Amino acid sequence: AQSVAQPEDQVNVAEGNPLTVKCTYSVSGNPYLFWYVQYPNRGLQFLLKYITGDNLVKGSYGFEAEFNKSQTSFHLKKPSALVSDSALYFCAVEDFNKFYFGSGTKLNVKP
Amino acid sequence: EPEVTQTPSHQVTQMGQEVILRCVPISNHLYFYWYRQILGQKVEFLVSFYNNEISEKSEIFDDQFSVERPDGSNFTLKIRSTKLEDSAMYFCASTLLTEAFFGQGTRLTVV
Numbered sequence: 001a002q003s004v005a006q007p008e009d010q011v012n013v014a015e016g017n018p019l020t021v022k023c024t025y026s027v028s029g030n031p032y033l034f035w036y037v038q039y040p041n042r043g044l045q046f047l048l049k050y051i052t053g054d055n056l057v058k059g060s061y062g063f064e065a066e067f068n069k070s071q072t073s074f075h076l077k078k079p080s081a082l083v084s085d086s087a088l089y090f091c092a093v094e095d096f097n098k099f100y101f102g103s104g105t106k107l108n109v110k111p
Numbered sequence: 112e113p114e115v116t117q118t119p120s121h122q123v124t125q126m127g128q129e130v131i132l133r134c135v136p137i138s139n140h141l142y143f144y145w146y147r148q149i150l151g152q153k154v155e156f157l158v159s160f161y162n163n164e165i166s167e168k169s170e171i172f173d174d175q176f177s178v179e180r181p182d183g184s185n186f187t188l189k190i191r192s193t194k195l196e197d198s199a200m201y202f203c204a205s206t207l208l209t210e211a212f213f214g215q216g217t218r219l220t221v222v
Contacts, residue, residue: 036213043117043202043215044154090154097142098167099204099211101154 002027002095006102013081014110021076021105023091032094033074035065038104039087047089050074061085081109113137117203117214124193124221132188132217134203143186144204144211145178147171154202160186193221 003026013019025031035047048059055067065076076089086109091102116135124130136143145157158168160178175191186205190197198221203214 034210041218044204044213046210046212049210094211097161097206098156098159099144099146100156101146103153 002093002100004091004093004100004102006089006091006105008105009103010106010108012108012110015083016080019076019078019081019085019107019109021089021091021107023074023076023102024072025074025091025093026072027093027095029095031074033065033067034092034094034099035059035063035074035076036090036092036101037087038090044090047076081107083109083111085109113212115203115205115212115214117201117217119217120215121218122220124219126195126221127192130190130193130219132190132201132203132219134186134188134214135184136186136203136205137207137212138184140205140207140212142166142206143180144206145188146202146204146213148200148202148216149196150199157188157201190219193219195221197221 005024033050036044038044047063048057050057050067058064063078067074088104088106090104092099118133143160146154148154156169158172159166177189179187200216200218202216204211
């Protein structure tokens with residue numbers, strides 16, 4: 001069965017510092033991996049995806065994610081966090097047109 | 112930019128009442144979905160819809176739930192007799208290939 005794990009419920013980082021939000025996955029076959037962000041009382045916004053190709057994927061708002069097949073990870077990163085990045089982040093895997101989401105990680109960026 | 116729109120943004124209903132949540136997916140998309148997010152919990156798959164029929168549904172999607180695409184543009188989720196535990200954010204999504212576009216969600220509150 002496909003599954004996604006986000007081991008951290010919350011990540012705290014100071015503005016200007018690099019941030020990492022962790023995600024590991026378990027899929028059969030080649031994974032299609034995604035990151036979505038959810039701001040308070042809003043829907044899910046697409047950030048980036050990995051389908052194939054370069055292991056480093058660049059997405060919206062300066063975010064990037066690194067696909068690591070040997071570690072089955074797809075960590076979300078940003079070199080310099082902004083207070084406005086504070087939100088809930090979901091990692092997801094897509095399998096036959098169905099998305100499996102992680103439990104979400106709340107990112108707090110302090111000024 | 113194309114977007115998935117959902118109405119209403121917030122619905123309050125009495126237990127036992129029927130509710131219909133509405134969605135307008137992106138026009139050239141082929142797959143349509145409903146997901147649910149109970150407050151503070153992960154986003155859960157409810158049902159997928161392709162070629163005018165349900166292609167997959169989760170164990171959450173029991174007989175009180177139904178979906179319909181009545182006019183080729185709208186995609187509705189009906190809950191026949193709401194329960195307190197149906198209170199959640201309901202997201203509609205549509206996909207063409209690999210990326211899912213999510214609506215802003217309908218917050219359903221059952222009292």
